[in-house]
Amino acid sequence: MNKIEHIGIAVKDLGLSCELYEKLLGVPAYKHEQVASEGVSTAFFKTGESKIELLAATADNSAIASFIEKRGEGIHHIAFDVSDIYAEMERLKKEGFTVLNQEPKLGADNKLICFLHPKGTNGVLVELCQEIKSASNG
Ligand SMILES: CC[C@H](C(=O)O)C(=O)SCCNC(=O)CCNC(=O)[C@H](O)C(C)(C)COP(=O)(O)OP(=O)(O)OC[C@H]1O[C@@H](n2cnc3c(N)ncnc32)[C@H](O)[C@@H]1OP(=O)(O)O
Numbered sequence: 001m002n003k004i005e006h007i008g009i010a011v012k013d014l015g016l017s018c019e020l021y022e023k024l025l026g027v028p029a030y031k032h033e034q035v036a037s038e039g040v041s042t043a044f045f046k047t048g049e050s051k052i053e054l055l056a057a058t059a060d061n062s063a064i065a066s067f068i069e070k071r072g073e074g075i076h077h078i079a080f081d082v083s084d085i086y087a088e089m090e091r092l093k094k095e096g097f098t099v100l101n102q103e104p105k106l107g108a109d110n111k112l113i114c115f116l117h118p119k120g121t122n123g124v125l126v127e128l129c130q131e132i133k134s135a136s137n138g
């Protein structure tokens with residue numbers, strides 16, 4: 001685990017929350033991205049070495065919709081930057097963590113991602129992120 005890549009925050013209204021977090025952080029979101037496979041619309045804010053990811057549901061069966069329905073708005077997950085998501089998934093499985101997806105999946109912000117079940121991490125949904133390197137950036 002290299003560093004905290006982002007903190008994911010579940011919100012009901014992405015526009016309103018972007019205005020709020022722009023005031024809070026003093027910077028605008030640097031990226032807005034819809035990820036249909038996760039049923040979310042996201043906004044990313046850079047905060048030094050890490051980021052804030054705001055997530056709003058775009059589908060009723062979205063994990064974010066379910067989270068907000070049960071628990072309201074708030075911190076949804078912590079994402080860690082990893083160099084080799086395949087190796088980390090194998091390592092964590094051997095350590096007894098429940099990896100929620102068999103293969104990494106395409107996330108937002110040009111990342112491969114996977115998740116660990118919160119039951120095995122003291123109630124914190126953990127995400128692993130590996131940057132997808134393009135030919136130009138190695
Ligand atoms: C667009 C990609 C973006 C990126 O960064 O690239 C993202 O971050 S996408 C983020 C949204 N996608 C996901 O969260 C996918 C992974 N999540 C899941 O598979 C589910 O949400 C899961 C398994 C965590 C929970 O599933 P579900 O809601 O169907 O089950 P329950 O509600 O019964 O929850 C089971 C148990 O877990 C607790 N729980 C649920 N969500 C969270 C959470 N975010 N943090 C901590 N704990 C959570 C829930 O309270 C239940 O515990 P219990 O003690 O039984 O009440």
Ligand SMILES: [Co+2]
Pocket residue numbers: 006008053077079127
């Ligand atoms: Co995330």
